[in-house]
Amino acid sequence: MSDIVFIRGLKLPTTIGVYGWEREVRQELLVDLEMAWDIAPAGASDQVADALDYSAVATRLREFAAESSFELIEKMATALAELVMREFSVPWLRLRVCKPGAVTEAVDVGVLIERGSRPA
Numbered sequence: 001m002s003d004i005v006f007i008r009g010l011k012l013p014t015t016i017g018v019y020g021w022e023r024e025v026r027q028e029l030l031v032d033l034e035m036a037w038d039i040a041p042a043g044a045s046d047q048v049a050d051a052l053d054y055s056a057v058a059t060r061l062r063e064f065a066a067e068s069s070f071e072l073i074e075k076m077a078t079a080l081a082e083l084v085m086r087e088f089s090v091p092w093l094r095l096r097v098c099k100p101g102a103v104t105e106a107v108d109v110g111v112l113i114e115r116g117s118r119p120a
């Protein structure tokens with residue numbers, strides 16, 4: 001099984017950053033998430049109850065980020081990955097967390113992590 005359910009370009013307003021001014025403002029992170037998930041049951045039934053509901057995942061990530069106050073995007077990425085695996089029973093994921101504008105000379109900066117075991 002090598003199916004993937006994904007979310008791309010999810011906006012996560014949050015408090016994030018190591019500098020003093022960053023503790024006083026909200027900034028927007030962008031997240032790309034790939035989750036290993038067997039889509040065969042939903043593909044057969046056409047019922048969202050049989051699917052990994054990407055809408056529910058997105059809502060939960062935005063809720064978590066809104067309540068978070070981390071310094072590093074490494075910490076945010078780790079926490080988001082743990083949440084998705086724990087609450088949605090996802091066995092493997094690849095998560096990119098981007099902080100647009102953090103380095104003005106760069107198109108983008110961020111971290112890309114993989115967690116869990118990918119089903120064969």
Ligand SMILES: Nc1nc2c(c(=O)[nH]1)N=C([C@H](O)[C@@H](O)CO)CN2
Nearest residue numbers: 016017018019071072073074102103
């Ligand atoms: N590897 C990281 N480097 C930096 C981070 C980070 O979260 N991970 N954060 C900052 C500052 O908060 C920066 O984004 C402010 O523009 C610097 N380096």
